[in-house]
Amino acid sequence: VKVSKREAILDAAAAAIADHGVRGLRVEDVAERAGVVVSLLYYYFGSRTGLLRATMHHSNERAPTLSPADLEESDRTAFELLEQAMLAELGSSDAVRQNCVVWNELNASAVFDPELRKEFAAVAKKWSREVAAFIRLGQHDGSIRDGADAQEEADLLTSLVEGLIMRWLAGSLTRERARRLLRTSLRDRLPA
């Protein structure tokens, strides 16, 4: 598989953040991990913040997706696919954990960095709108209760997922318990 240098840098940045956090991120280390010269990294991303923003989008693209096309190709309901995608956010692979740490770190950094904050908020809202759109599909196919306010449910659900991930990463909930709690909440709130 041929991976572009740009992508290799973003993979290296995500791995570096997962190991040491945004706090510990040095542009030089990322270049070394990716096997490129530091100047190439600045050529692609302009600055450390530019690299963080691109890593956020890269990490977001790797997260479990929810697309209406999946529903057309599947014999399962929108609720079932939504539950599967949400539980996948707390999956057991190293790649999932890495993605969670990166997201959690960029979230924390966004509190203090106005530029990152604006872009982070846009990505988070986009995710929430995608979940809301999927909830509406579930209202059409009869798997999700009609009375639910789709955007409100989506905001609640995505906030809960992020809170559970935070507690899992910080060690106050096991991943298994976090998944069980998420499933309980989903099944109590959404089905028709």
Added chain:
Amino acid sequence: VKVSKREAILDAAAAAIADHGVRGLRVEDVAERAGVVVSLLYYYFGSRTGLLRATMHHSNERAPTLSPADLEESDRTAFELLEQAMLAELGSSDAVRQNCVVWNELNASAVFDPELRKEFAAVAKKWSREVAAFIRLGQHDGSIRDGADAQEEADLLTSLVEGLIMRWLAGSLTRERARRLLRTSLRDRLPA
């Protein structure tokens, strides 16, 4: 009001974290803010991590409390007091926001710092147990439904509160919307 030097240092550390995050925390700046010499800070807390741990406990003590004594002295139900305490976590004062940023930052740092992580997990679990105990009181006074698994509900609720705070601080939810979502979730899940 006479404030001890130890407490002045912890107030200064919390203010410094709220301004610049744990990433930007310099022990020298905290000493300067508190008007003490750096050596006094090391005398009390031993190290930067020691200071972070003490700041976590300090910040935790400032969070809204839930004590069975409040219930005895009040003519309100356990559910009403629980709702009030949870909504207070998303209160409008600068002090609340500062506390939230400090907690969020220490949570993020705990992912990478084994010593902080252990202590952070213990504090988070203690909070969750206190909420569970209060839910049981609500089952006794008839304000919370009997079928609820108190510890499960408490873990869900505290995770949701942390996720909502995270989204508020990172700008993808307004504080008002986060509070409304929290109230909706509480009222849907807990009352008898």
